[in-house]
Amino acid sequence: MIYLDNAATTWPKPESVYQAMNDFARNHAGNPGRSGHRMAVESERRVAEARERVARLIHAESPDQVALTLNATDAINIAIKGVLRPGDHVVTTHLEHNSINRPLAAMAETGFITLTKAASAPDGTTPPEEIRKALTAKTRLIAVTHCSNVLGVVNDAAAYGSLAMDHGALLLLDASQTAGVVPIDVQAQKLDLVAFPGHKGCFGPMGTGALYVRSGLALRPFREGGTGFAAEHEMHPEEMPYRLEGGTPNAHGLAGLAAGLEFIEREGIRKIGSHERDLALRFIDSVRRLSRVTVWSGRAPDRQIGPVSISIQGAEPAEIGARLDREFGIACRPGLHCAPGTHRFLGTFPKGTVRFSFGYFNTAANVDEAARALAKVLGD
């Protein structure tokens, strides 16, 4: 199998991730923070390590500003539902994943908030100027993706951060496609809220994610419950990160996430990002020569990372994806990629595109094989 679906979840993981999870499950899997015995203490140490490494990855002021979540969707819901108040206005874009679209759409439908979608550019970026034009006196939140999961083009997070700060609004950055791949510095880039999964670019397993909350920003808790301390109080603790966490965490997964983040620290995030960009651009260069192919990605080459979307004239994305899998052992993802607005923007709704998403463990040979397989499927 040549796995080119890293935008959905990365595979394989570094060997150290499998080892850390195996070791944790066999030797350290007490309930973290709940009991005083050695296994519980060791378990808590692994959870704390994951939190510390996430904080280091994004240059958070402190690990306490990082709530550990189930995935990016969980983190985004905690952020959106924790900050918005009745009557607030939110600016977002047409290129968001449903994890941002749907919570905002549900709140707008009940009249709790009003919503404006800023225009995006033909290269798949959303220019900060377009966001600025959509701001009103009531804008409390700008919720925007760092990188379209359909197109793989990275937006200017620092420009969004400054814009939000100047306007007195909050910025929620969906870093699902960029965390672990593109450098993020929440302090230098003035980011208030950053949500991402652990299972994509951070190389952790599924069931892990994180939400960074700028210090001084108090979100309404999304859930209340046991935190392992201050059990005598009727009310859930107000301190971060426990304010936004409750119940036993996915400590098995977090042990893996800590190992994934350690791998990134060892390899270097710039090396990882530039490898993915090189592979994506190599693929784009090959397949754009095929007669029936339209390539939607790569229109801002210096901002490109792993995900690449294409359309094939006269062929259904689902059929192409199925043939690549069945006949050539190539895993890609046809369809809407949970981002229907992006496909309306491209004109590829409702069938979507075929997305090939390259990861750190892919090679130039994988890219060439995928391009050859596609040419055969298309009869070129």
Ligand SMILES: Cc1ncc(COP(=O)(O)O)c(C=O)c1O
């Ligand atoms: C841009 C973007 N946001 C959010 C998500 C949701 O991630 P998760 O499935 O971890 O909740 C994804 C997943 O593909 C994504 O690409």
